Amino acid sequence: MEYLLTNIHRIDSKGEGKGILGVSSDNLITYNSKKTKKPVSFNVGGDYYAYPGFINSHDHLLGNYFPRVGNGPYLNWLPWDNDLKSAKIYQERAKLTNYEIYFIACLRNLISGVTWISDHIPHVVNEKFIPHLPINIISRYTLAHEVSSYDLKWGDPKKEHEIAKKEKIPFITHIEEGFDEEAKKGVDYLKEYQALDEYTVMVHGIALSEEDLKDIGIAKAHLVWCPTSNTFMFSKTADVKNWLKNKINVCLGTDSPMSGGLNLLEEIRFARSVYEKMYGEKLDERLIFQMITSNPAKAFKIPAGDLSENSPANFVITRKITDNPYTNLAYLTLSDIALVVVNGKPLYGDMKFAPLLKELKIQHWKIEVENEEKFLAIRGSLKILKKLKTLLGYPKYLPFLPINLD
Ligand SMILES: [Zn+2]
Incomplete structure (x- = not known):
């Protein structure tokens, strides 16, 4: 063609x-x-x-259903996850096959201009669907669910990061998605595991400290911002102005529509409005453009985000x-x-x-x-x-x- x-x-x-x-x-x-x-x-x-x-830097394709579930603000993601899994709508969603949910999720992203998605889930779940889906899903990655003792045990952060570094692919994990004492140590644990570097892509980061941000910036690690999901679950989002001040590579993601934005276009609008509300100034639209194109291309190491020959x-x-x-x-x-x-x-x-x-x-x-x-x-x-x-x-x-x- x-x-x-x-x-x-x-x-x-x-x-x-x-x-x-x-x-x-x-x-x-x-x-x-x-x-x-x-x-x-x-x-x-x-x-x-x-x-x-456009690149949607955070989604859970298997969670592409509606309405949202939750009764926040929560202390961390765990009680939300319990609410989700005991909700009637969770049973209703199961009437569709996993492949059908994945297909619907791709359509949701496609009609908002997205051509690449990062699907936060173990390979064993999505690898059989990816070759049959109409848009690009990042397939070369290692992952952990989160860096805490109560995470969903999708992968050991230390081991997964070692593989990522060896294969020069991203190691993706939720980080500090909550305000309990352990959640707030997410970056400390990564440092202890020597797992904070240019291969590390972290999502949410609502409890990151000044010191964490300095370390992330120095390590050239990447952060994904999901303002709609954070605000829905915690009535608060990350201190993204401080992320940018520390010269961190920032990407934007919708998260699943069971907690997050309807699509990436709505996420852009919400990001702008929440930024203006938090800081009394406008978020530079050029930065937003980068957060959905060249920044995630760099973080996830994919040939995207550009129109070059x-x-x-x-x-x-x-x-x-x-x-x-x-x-x-x-x-x-x-x-x-x-x-x-x-x-x-x-x-x-x-x-x-x-x-x-x-x-x-x-x-x-x-x-x-x-x-x-x-x-x-x-x-x-x-x-x-x-x-x-x-x-x-x-x-x-x-x-x-x-x-x-x-
Ligand atoms: Zn997530």
Whole structure:
């Protein structure tokens, strides 16, 4: 498959400018005009921006269901987890197969412009699904659930980190997601295990101390911020301004919708509003752009977060709402996501792109998202969406998937 998107306003870590996005099989290419055979070309026009595909730095795909569960504020994540597992909705969720939940989770992320997800779960759970899922799930990682004696025993932090360092892949763990004495020692334990370095990616960090932040900054370790989930469970989020002051590589994640944001676009808006509320100043939109593109690419060591030549063609085209492409991110709602391309293939977007799909012979189906016509080019998706209509004897509505089929 080879095609060009012309007359496009592109933005990535190197800057912004007008140009062409060329795709050849699953990579981005620079178009060579001397070629005799011209590829299919589509004029996108001035009303759109093209960004690298967004990266959701924290999700639990198996937890992609709704409504949220919980009765916070909690002392730490454990009583929330107990509330979740004893909730009726947890039983209801089990009526879908794990693969179906994973599929729904991918659609939730895809329609918000996400092309890569970090799924916090042991390999044994997700490795059989990943090759069959429509978007990219990070598959090379080691992990611990959290660094505390009462964690879910998904992996031993010391051992898992050793493997990560040897294989040059990320070691991912929740950290200090709570305010009890042990939770607050998470970074101390990592230091003791010699497991705090550039391979360490830590999520939440709501109880990190000044000293922890200095150590994390010096170690060049990475932090993932999940403001919606933190605020829902603890009525408080991390001191992210202090994270940034310590020059820590910060990424943004939604967490699962059973505690966190509906999608990454809502998470961006919430991040901005909570930051302004906490510090009385605006969070620089350029930083937000980095938190969903180049920063997580660096943390998770994946070939993403950029629009450079020969990199995998994962990108998102959105409507232009403001003249500043970074500020634009804060205004996007689901209906503004105009095209999502995953590994070279247009999977979702506005019907405006239907002529391109036709030329490329890509089979697609019409759906409605937030009352706008869109296409979805993923085989099997309608079957799963239809199952949600009959599963409980009445149509189950998931607000992170506002899709109408007819
Ligand atoms: Zn989590």
